[in-house]
Amino acid sequence: MADLASGRPMSAAERLRIGSITKTFTATVVLQLAAEGQVVLDAPVERYLPGLIHGGGYDPQTITVRDLLRHTSGLPDHVDAMDWDHVAQIxxxxxxPRELVELALAQPPLDGGWHYSTTNYVIAGLIVKKVTGHSIGSEITRRIVRPLGLRDTYWPGDSLRILGPHSHSYFVQEHDGVPVRVDGTAWNMTFGDAGGALISSPLDMNRFFTALFSGGLLPAAQLRQMMTTVxxxxxxxWPGARYGLGLIASPLECGGWWWGHGGTVPGGHRAWEATTIDGRHAAFALTQVPSTQQAENDFLDTVQTVLCESR
Structure with a gap:
């Protein structure tokens, strides 16, 4: 249901908060800047943002732009440092953005390897602003949203509202020890910034990923970089999943891989876009985040079913 109060059903044109699918948009902008010679993927973050990464044993000279985009920077996630027991304060x-980075750096350092961290993309957004003079939201709008005619996709800034036709979202919160479903649609998404702030729709997500994989947004060399995974x-x-530059890759049971991203926001919206190189798409929008691992597994199984049955 798009709205439990009215019983209005969901549709592919309903806008929602797409959470971490924003990361694919941000990575696309960074790769466009790389193609233009404005950003070097293997350059240290320190080149663009001197002094931003400090303390905690981090060496800002060894953390590269590529590390940010593929989550191999070793930086913690500011989202984990927030007080989720007091949701209204968030x-x-x-x-x-710099406040979010400081929240992350106040946490203990992570071990080496791959660690998902929205802070990586907050920093990537700051790099975009440094080299272009414009916010990541402005650059996503100028470079992706307008050229593709994405009518449902926009950067909300500080607005708590979702403009236009949209689904509500819900989360469960305890009141006097009793779990109660709460409408979580109104939310200031600056806490997600370049890693989670966008609003879009399943229709627009399909349009974006179609353009991305057909070469409409990136030169071939940069698209190959994006699809080079760890x-x-x-x-x-989940087992078998790999990560490129703002892209998840996962094997299909019927052969090949699907590419895409998922997004979850604490207010309850859950979005997912999965596509194959030959143009099959599966876009999903939920109004409440699955609460069990089995529900998550069922969700992934549905992605497999949709993409394999549409061959």
Missing amino acids: RYRHYE AADPERL
Whole structure:
């Protein structure tokens, strides 16, 4: 249901918060800048943002732009540092990107390897602003949303509302020890920034990924870079999953791979886009995040079924 109060059903044109699918948009902008010679993927973050990464035993000279985009920087996630027992203190306030980075750096350093961290993309957004003079939201709009005519996709800034036709979202919160479903549609998404702020629709997600994989957004060399993957943590994603530059890759039971990303926001919206190189798509939108591992597994099984049965 798009709205439990009215009983209105979901449709592919309903707007929603797409959470971490924003990462694919941000990575696309960074790769466009790389194609233009404005960003070097293997350059250290320190070249663009001197002094941003500090303390905690981190060496900013060894963390590269590529590390940010593929989650191999070793930086913690600021989302894990937030006080989720007091949601209202997070939900309605504005966060500055550098404030989010400081939240992450205050946590203990991570071991080496692959660690999913939205902070990586907050920093990538700051790099975009440094080299272009414009915010990541402005660059996504200028470089992707307008050229593709994505009518349902926009950067919300500080607005708590979702403009236009949209689904509500719901999460469960305890009141006096009793779990209660709460409408979580109103949310200030500055806490997600370049890693999670966008609003879109399943229709627009399909249009974006179609353009991406057909070469409409990136030159072939940069698309190959985007699709060059490393093994992801199976506990954070799932067994067999790999991660490129803003892209998840996962094997299909019927052969080949699907490519895409998922997004979850604490207010309850859950979005997913999975596509194959030959143009099959599966776009999903949920109004409440699955609460059990079995529900997550069922969700992934549905992706497999849709893509394999549409061959």
